[in-house]
Amino acid sequence: MKNNTYFHIGFPKSASTTLQKQLFDKHSQINFLGIYPTRNIGQDSDESNKDTKYLQNKDLKGFHNCLTNLEGVEYQFSDVEKYFQNIKPLLSNEKLNMFSNERFSSVLFAHKDRAEKAKRIKQLFPDAKIVIILRKQIDIIKSQYRDHPFDPRNLYSNQKSVSIDEWVERDFKNYDISFVKSIEYYKIVKYYSELFGKENVGVFLFEELVNDLELFSKKISNFLDIDELETYNLLNSKHENDGVSQNFNTYRKFRTQLSSFIPNEIKHNGILKSLEQQLFQKLKKGKKQKVNMSVDTKEKIYSYYNEQNKKLAKEYSLELRKYEYINE
16 A cells, blocks of 8 residues: 555644544545544534544544553553454545544543654554644633633533633643643654654644635645645635634533532433533534633743744744744
């Protein structure tokens, strides 16, 4: 099989769902073998392809789960090989094979050792090419905060909401799983470049996708060696997983505060859960929650990433200054 295997690894909150549903799954020159989101916390379009390979093939789901979620002794290469042998018939020799899963670059809801996940790709596909999408750190932090405006040190418990400034302060002190430390882009891009070769790592900007789609389409299409016009047409005016609405987060905060007083028989009542899901969908349709970050917090964030972003801009010819990743 020729070298036509690509891995889109994220970053999270950087148009992954839009690329997965609108580009990778639809482009005539791409054989899509990646995650296909069906339920995000933000507002998605009504489009859904139930026939996409990920939703139809349990071995492909198992393959992704092994590579991105299993930690330590839970991960056995022999298990991954079994999944791989079962999904081999899904691979194409004519089209580009695209595996897409933002959990490769994420420390949340995934195996937190991202170097280990990169090595797993390398072991299976030593000649793979890597697609990385970046988003300005201040904006990606705000987006993550909208999704979970609670204490970032514990994603699984019911707790009171905190301000964005307090959220950032607590996350910087989180030595176990820190979101703000996971988006040191230079470290990840450099690691993948050393592992797969710099020429095999394509780095693209979320901001160009939003503000200059023609340029973004040209760059990513050249790297993937696919038709640029088709890429542009597929992405034009498309937006999935829009930011969490103010109404939805107000309800979530209210529900979290009351959760400890709600009896389990009510929490697990099927009819009530179904009604709540319908309410969720209605509340999601509204104005995006505003996130007002203090000047001090902004300065702290810029100070933390500035030098790394400068090196990244220089070494990979990225317009990071144009989109204010760097604060001079």
